[in-house]
Amino acid sequence: MFTGIITGMGRIVAIHSLGSSSDHGKRLTIETPAGYLDDVGLGDSIALNGACMTAMALDSANNRFSIDISAESLAKTSGLTETGVINLEKALRAHDRLGGHIVSGHVDGIGKVTHFAEVGESWELHIRAPVN
Secondary structure, rough: OOOOOOOOOEEEEEEEOOOOOOOOEEEEEEEEOOOOOOOOOOOOEEEOOOEEOOEEEEHHHHHHEEEEEEEHHHHHOOOOOOOOEEEEEEEOOOOOOOOOOOOOOOOOOOOOOEEEEEEEEEEEEEEEEOOO
């Protein structure tokens, strides 16, 4: 869960392909403000420009972490395809102050998977949602 409040400005400093085609995602290396990663652990969630990502590698000594992002997430999230400045937000912890609002998902009904296909290292799903 997140609050929607930006907690730091980072910079994408490196982008590496995870495969040989555009169907494959990328590995992004992000530089953070000094001390930003002090309470971050491997596998923690950090939102980049509002999209939740998982810290796959940490280099706290150099204020950097890396994430793997699918081609679909790259296509649907603004500002993650080139090096440059991005917004950062650490995931909300139970004891944190709510400075914004709680951003989370909840079940509103049961959908039906109508399409499930491999696309690069990711999967494409089509889900038919209930009418109400």
